[in-house]
Amino acid sequence: MRITHPSAAERGVQVETTNAPVLAGETFLGTERGASGPSLRAKVPVRADDGGVVGMVAVGVLESSIAEDRDHALAGLLPWGIGALIVATLASSALTAAVERRFRRADAVAAENAQMSRTTAALREQSHEFGTRLHVIHGLVSRGDAAAALDYIEDVVPVRSAGGGSAGGEPVAEATMHAVRAELLDLGAQAEFDLALQGDLDEGAVSVVTNLCRNAAEAGATRVRCVLLDEEGRLRGAVEDDGPGIDPRVAGRIFGQGFSTKDDRTGFGRGYGLDLVRRTVTSRGGTVEVGPSPLGGARFAFEMERV
Known part of the structure; x- marks a missing residue:
């Protein structure tokens, strides 16, 4: 009782x-x-x-309180993101490094204020996602697509803007490829992309692609291949690798929150990337499946509505 x-x-x-x-x-x-x-x-x-x-x-x-804290944290970090864009176009690499240190300090403050270990792990995953978004923004700015960078920021957190859209092409997709390749190189893996898109990637699609590619590299893959295509208003994709694959005994649990087969060397918890992929895909009327890859490792295939 x-x-x-x-x-x-x-x-x-x-x-x-x-x-x-x-x-x-x-x-x-x-x-x-x-x-x-x-x-x-x-x-x-x-x-x-x-x-x-x-x-x-x-x-x-x-969970509703955690989601509210996450949205508040992202909104609080948005001014820093806009500041990073300005600094990237006008300042040197030394100033960029100083801004990145500020972001790391902000992440540390968020971790210190967490009251439970699981809440801390969830906030860590959001911080990782924000770092991926900064890679995409950096790629857009490096290409000179300031308008596309502003569009991408507004897609993440809507803000008032007097500017127009992108000048054509798929700048967010290209910036995402650049960010994923850089991150996977740090993890000892090579990223390959085969895109057949009729429009640019939105924030949800970027999150799915980056998390699946990162998951493959962290699992021990040295080669990761991503295929994306548009088909009748839906985005279809697959990420496959040459890693150790998925143990059939745990295949049914890998999309659960907090589940991971990798060691947690950070102390903040793992097992949130695939859970985020599942929630993003299902929220847009899609599905995600896992199976063996022709490369010898695991293959994650997904499809969801375009937005």
């Missing part, structure tokens, strides 16, 4: 979620849907003086 709860109506009633492992003495950390909605939760047993379990304590953070 629940002894205390933020909502008075929930006090004194039977707990809805499954708690047998906790009452058996185990610690639980994961996602559940409770009386207040989906949340990240931690549960620990309460023991009597003789060591027997007599109850449990559960704490949690609503």
